[in-house]
Amino acid sequence: MATFFCLSKFSTLPSRPFSSLFPSTPFLSKSSINLALASSFSSATSSFTWDDVLRVSHQSQSATQHRSRYLQGFYHKVQLCNRSSEKQSEFLPFVIEDHVVGFIHDGFVEHLRDFGDVFVFYKDKYNGAPYGDFVSLHPKLKTAEERTSAIGYVVEHLGEEQIPGIRNELYPVTSSYGAPIFFSLERAAAPYFGIKAYGVHMNGYVEVDGEKHLWVGKRSETKQTYPGMLDHLVAGGLPHGIDCQENVIKECEEEAGIPRSIAIKAIPVGAVSYMDIEGYRYKRDVLFCYDLKLPKDFVPKNKDGEVDSFKLIPITQVAEVIHKTHFFKPNCSLVIIDFLFRHGSISPEYHGYLDLLRSLRIGDYS
Amino acid sequence: MATFFCLSKFSTLPSRPFSSLFPSTPFLSKSSINLALASSFSSATSSFTWDDVLRVSHQSQSATQHRSRYLQGFYHKVQLCNRSSEKQSEFLPFVIEDHVVGFIHDGFVEHLRDFGDVFVFYKDKYNGAPYGDFVSLHPKLKTAEERTSAIGYVVEHLGEEQIPGIRNELYPVTSSYGAPIFFSLERAAAPYFGIKAYGVHMNGYVEVDGEKHLWVGKRSETKQTYPGMLDHLVAGGLPHGIDCQENVIKECEEEAGIPRSIAIKAIPVGAVSYMDIEGYRYKRDVLFCYDLKLPKDFVPKNKDGEVDSFKLIPITQVAEVIHKTHFFKPNCSLVIIDFLFRHGSISPEYHGYLDLLRSLRIGDYS
Numbered sequence: 001m002a003t004f005f006c007l008s009k010f011s012t013l014p015s016r017p018f019s020s021l022f023p024s025t026p027f028l029s030k031s032s033i034n035l036a037l038a039s040s041f042s043s044a045t046s047s048f049t050w051d052d053v054l055r056v057s058h059q060s061q062s063a064t065q066h067r068s069r070y071l072q073g074f075y076h077k078v079q080l081c082n083r084s085s086e087k088q089s090e091f092l093p094f095v096i097e098d099h100v101v102g103f104i105h106d107g108f109v110e111h112l113r114d115f116g117d118v119f120v121f122y123k124d125k126y127n128g129a130p131y132g133d134f135v136s137l138h139p140k141l142k143t144a145e146e147r148t149s150a151i152g153y154v155v156e157h158l159g160e161e162q163i164p165g166i167r168n169e170l171y172p173v174t175s176s177y178g179a180p181i182f183f184s185l186e187r188a189a190a191p192y193f194g195i196k197a198y199g200v201h202m203n204g205y206v207e208v209d210g211e212k213h214l215w216v217g218k219r220s221e222t223k224q225t226y227p228g229m230l231d232h233l234v235a236g237g238l239p240h241g242i243d244c245q246e247n248v249i250k251e252c253e254e255e256a257g258i259p260r261s262i263a264i265k266a267i268p269v270g271a272v273s274y275m276d277i278e279g280y281r282y283k284r285d286v287l288f289c290y291d292l293k294l295p296k297d298f299v300p301k302n303k304d305g306e307v308d309s310f311k312l313i314p315i316t317q318v319a320e321v322i323h324k325t326h327f328f329k330p331n332c333s334l335v336i337i338d339f340l341f342r343h344g345s346i347s348p349e350y351h352g353y354l355d356l357l358r359s360l361r362i363g364d365y366s
Numbered sequence: 367m368a369t370f371f372c373l374s375k376f377s378t379l380p381s382r383p384f385s386s387l388f389p390s391t392p393f394l395s396k397s398s399i400n401l402a403l404a405s406s407f408s409s410a411t412s413s414f415t416w417d418d419v420l421r422v423s424h425q426s427q428s429a430t431q432h433r434s435r436y437l438q439g440f441y442h443k444v445q446l447c448n449r450s451s452e453k454q455s456e457f458l459p460f461v462i463e464d465h466v467v468g469f470i471h472d473g474f475v476e477h478l479r480d481f482g483d484v485f486v487f488y489k490d491k492y493n494g495a496p497y498g499d500f501v502s503l504h505p506k507l508k509t510a511e512e513r514t515s516a517i518g519y520v521v522e523h524l525g526e527e528q529i530p531g532i533r534n535e536l537y538p539v540t541s542s543y544g545a546p547i548f549f550s551l552e553r554a555a556a557p558y559f560g561i562k563a564y565g566v567h568m569n570g571y572v573e574v575d576g577e578k579h580l581w582v583g584k585r586s587e588t589k590q591t592y593p594g595m596l597d598h599l600v601a602g603g604l605p606h607g608i609d610c611q612e613n614v615i616k617e618c619e620e621e622a623g624i625p626r627s628i629a630i631k632a633i634p635v636g637a638v639s640y641m642d643i644e645g646y647r648y649k650r651d652v653l654f655c656y657d658l659k660l661p662k663d664f665v666p667k668n669k670d671g672e673v674d675s676f677k678l679i680p681i682t683q684v685a686e687v688i689h690k691t692h693f694f695k696p697n698c699s700l701v702i703i704d705f706l707f708r709h710g711s712i713s714p715e716y717h718g719y720l721d722l723l724r725s726l727r728i729g730d731y732s
Binding site: 176177178243244245267268269270271286288291341342343344346347348349351352353354355357358361365366 | 610611652657707708709710720724
């Protein structure tokens with residue numbers, strides 16, 4: 001057994017009593033934990049500590065005794081990344097050069113009508129187009145630079161009221177990964193235009209006595225999104241002008257202090273995708289997944305202030321945390337469940353195996 | 367470097383001149399090899415030897431110089447498992463107890479009309495059904511045993527002329543994996559009824575100096591299907607009454623002489639699927655994928671006479687063989703490409719990464 005910081009040996013941090021998080025529910029009651037957190041997971045500060053994580057992480061009998069329900073717990077987490085698909089009809093295609101690059105909600109379209117020199121609104125079957133009603137850019141905006149600038153103006157004008165969380169970080173807009181870039185768009189605005197966004201998510205793991213342990217991060221309480229929640233060792237959006245591997249290496253350094261000599265060993269292992277509708281926002285995310293087997297004595301150290309702390313947790317216990325709580329940032333669940341699939345932690349004998357596998361790639365991952 | 371039988375050291379078997387396989391084409395010309403074999407891969411005896419495999423397996427510059435074309439080579443192999451999807455409309459749903467369990471070609475339905483006490487043929491929107499025209503079983507056939515027996519009689523009566531390759535091996539018929547079994551059906555008849563068939567495919571590999579090598583089998587020349595072609599170390603259909611892991615262990619023993627103590631370490635890593643239409647046959651296959659890391663000194667030994675010989679081949683060279691030839695039994699390509707994805711041999715920087723990933727699960731894998 002190695003001597004590093006391992007959750008199973010960890011019980012020193014002060015902790016709020018678990019019962020204060022889930023008052024009047026029995027300790028470790030899965031359904032009550034789910035209920036308590038279900039409605040607030042994406043916005044509220046998640047006030048839990050590593051001690052709370054430790055308490056729920058011990059494997060219950062669910063895996064062996066109730067295989068069907070066990071995968072349902074995972075499936076439920078995936079569903080939380082894929083909400084309201086029945087509302088797709090409320091969105092209009094956003095079409096550039098005959099490619100559908102996004103989807104914009106009827107209601108959000110109303111905000112765009114004030115910008116007639118940037119957006120144009122075509123009615124049903126315009127010019128033989130197969131989309132019905134759709135939104136496009138003004139034909140005078142021909143180059144990527146012109147479009148980026150014009151839409152940037154609109155985003156700035158709509159401001160925090162319509163598009164909260166502006167980061168001044170540009171995302172490329174394409175019809176599919178690797179295709180030509182039509183323009184670039186403020187990251188926070190991407191869901192309002194239903195732009196496909198790509199990211200890299202890396203599971204950093206260590207093998208101890210034949211058992212895999214995942215390094216789990218806890219996001220800073222001051223992060224704009226999902227403060228205090230659990231996260232991968234390394235993850236990040238894929239901005240314009242950098243390829244996946246270089247982005248992984250960059251994020252490894254910034255988020256976990258992993259030197260390039262180690263980060264370069266991260267291997268690409270596929271992708272997961274989801275499509276999530278919430279109000280005017282249509283997230284269409286594709287996450288390229290990476291695995292990095294780390295040296296046993298490596299200890300991650302955050303450099304950009306975005307991660308509060310890290311813990312090394314046996315994979316079976318990580319699975320329990322995903323299963324029983326909403327402690328993880330929602331989209332991390334997909335990537336970790338994909339890890340569980342690829343590393344043999346879930347087997348076809350579990351009822352719902354194929355349903356869960358299918359659910360990991362519901363979104364358009366082109 | 368280990369001392370066992372490794373393709374890269376292997377050049378002793380007698381070989382037909384490669385040029386006799388592909389007359390008047392330049393040696394190692396990818397496109398000509400594809401052309402030469404494309405039309406005949408599924409039926410004709412594939413007269414090639416391990417020496418031929420060796421010759422094409424050496425990595426060309428395609429991976430590094432022509433990344434786009436490189437993945438296209440894989441994509442093309444996947445397409446060969448997913449032919450004629452545009453002909454789905456020629457098939458009628460086969461419905462049992464309100465579940466679509468299969469699809470039967472218009473033309474094959476005509477053969478079934480002679481068996482009015484077994485099959486019934488409903489017209490459009492019968493009784494509120496959402497399928498249009500569909501085929502079902504006679505309502506008097508209530509139990510799985512009665513249905514198995516009645517359809518078994520039909521299959522026997524239609525015989526080799528309509529359903530060639532009868533194996534006397536029964537496959538369970540369900541609407542989805544793990545769901546109740548409506549009846550059992552002769553394996554060779556499954557594609558004529560468009561039944562979903564499940565199988566297990568295992569990549570057996572060894573790690574030598576940090577490089578993964580796959581154990582590749584060459585099917586017996588007397589095998590009924592795909593004689594002489596390359597195959598996984600272990601693969602098999604999933605018959606009635608045995609779960610995936612037990613089937614893997616059984617096939618490990620029969621096909622490769624892998625003892626239970628080793629076979630039990632095979633890990634489930636997901637599934638691939640395809641849907642292939644050829645004449646009256648509609649194959650809807652779901653392959654549960656397994657990885658088994660074998661001891662370096664293990665040498666497989668076939669026991670059931672279905673495999674001619676095995677070779678250990680570096681994974682990069684296996685990729686070249688898939689890329690350049692049709693030597694592999696077609697559906698093995700999917701499972702090996704899935705292995706390449708999961709083990710980091712294909713990266714998002716290759717153009718077409720997501721297209722290829724998506725193509726591995728085109729079929730309904732419920």
